[in-house]
Amino acid sequence: MSAFRWAIFTASMMVVLAACQSSPNSSTTPIEQPEPSSADSTQPTPTPSTAPAKEHATVGEIEIVVDESLKPIIEQELEVFHAVNAKAVIHATYLPAEEAIQEMLNNRDIRLVISSRILTDDEKKFLVDQTVLPDYTSFGRDAIAVVNHPSNPVMKLDKAELQGVLSGKITSWKQIDPAAPEDKISLIFDHPQSSVLRFLTDSIMGGQAISSSNVFAMDSSTALLEYVKTNPGAIGFVGWAWLSDSDQIMSQELMDGLQLVLLEKQDGANGPCPYDLKYVGPWQSYLATDCYPLRRHMTTILRESIFGLGTGFVSYLNGPQGQRIVHKAGLNAHKGIPREVKFPKQRKATAQVDSTET
Template identity: 35%
Template sequence: MNKLLSFSFIVFIVALVSSCSSCQNQNETGERKVKETITSGVIDISCDESFEPIMEQEIMVFEAAYPKASIIPYYVSEAEALNMLLKDSVRLAIATRKLTPQEEASFKSRQLRVRTVQIALDAIAFIVNKSNKNSVISVDQLHKIVTGEVTDWNQLYPGSSLGKINFVFDNQGSSSMRFAIDSLCQGKPLYTGLFAQKSNQAVIDYVAQTPNAIGVIGASWIGNEADSTNTSFTDVVKVMAVRKAPGFDPYKPYQYYIATGDYPLTRPIYMITTDPRNGLPTGFTKFVSSQRGQLIIFKTGIVPWNANIALKRDVSITDTF
């Protein structure tokens, strides 16, 4: 009898422990949680909005390969993406710059290790309305526009009747605006007459409807989805060719010319993690850096950083100027 009672008590304890363990794996709504590993769990990430076309595809393929993983992206300005990382709102951010020494010191003071991995080489693209006959511009001309030295189309192209140049960025605090300040302003302040929309898509829509506009967007937004060779662009707007300096040929931001450096306005893309447990942020970063993840980047029209993929040069430097 005593043995039977002891056995019943042991069974009860085991059932109770199992029940408590099950409760710990549920959230407040009673839904079962998935333990976070490099291929499972639920995480938020922050991403520069310029790279939404890339990350949407990466996430879709990753989640299909690992059904227990769920990645929730926040597409925001680069400044906000990094700010979310600094505030520990996310453990993974995608941006075009590395952290500053002060930012790294902030994480070090919290005993958080920062890992920065370059995944791609992107380009800043300049787009104009399809009716605009002027589709070649130089780096020096862009410098004069962003600093306010040039404000009218006829200052660039004598005889142009387009009037004032409406030069538009994707949003305040974006990587495109920071690129203009760091690389095009050359120490001068950014002209206050420039303005911003709320996203890369909003810039495309605005330029498509505005004959005198120049839009600044990430190169992954201008690809032709129907062209697997990455040698043509969207037909909604016209993509400008950029001349590095007098005497140089102008180039459009085709994948091949981004890789060779012939297109002069390029920028890296980094995945930055603060993942002490080597969990899903680390796993997703490894996936994007892998051959499979890099092939996805290749298909978006920019340059994968960690893969040996042959790039096509089936374009002419004078293509549709």
């Protein structure tokens, strides 16, 4: 009998507890989830620029530095690269070559430099001490163009004359051509930290500093060209990439009012110059055959430890599309540009020729 009463008591308590839980006055009401705030509901969808996808060869956002003397060709390359890779953003800063390399050495965010020289031993050691092994790739050859005023009768220089101008032994145009005016020669460069100035010092002067007393450095390649246009006694040394693309309006305008000075040809590492000329200009055929003396490599210096956007852009520069742009710009592409020529199908002969006919 006691067991029966205990069962009745237990059942009654369960009914009471259930009623308490369902009562609207219960103190154990469920906790409601808050409604999304107006700020949350209007939050914009992340875009690749604010929330980029994982970086790889054609996706991401990076900064690079470029030798200012190569600016025209790199601007063309970047324009096409961005057009075919919509999720890639490469911000290029154009600086004099020496400043560009120092920027990479001092800024770990800069993973790629495009220059006309490789690192010195001290610069390379600086990176190696940071456990960074720089990777070099040449994607073509540029040149240094020599220009003067169209009124100047001196339109060509041999090696001795060029060295004489740079060393200060030749100070007047009349020393080269008796028909030239008495104007004192002014040497004009694009910048004190220019790759052009360094190349001439190392390659033409054998490491000796250019000692002419009438040397001027501007602040850009365009400023250099404009100065030569208005100064008959000036001689300018500029990256050929600024003038090489004759199809570009910019190159045409920059070249207008200037005279290109031809230089004495030289033999290359693969043999003598194949052209029966004494003087040549910085055109593609003379760059490819090593005939033009002031030729130089366009070089990428990569410090990327991942297969990222910097590596992807370097691969693009050396790929078919990047090489075609180099070739189209009037520079010497590192790789040959394949061309496919299709001939019309030959029509069948309408009559047979007698084999005994002579």
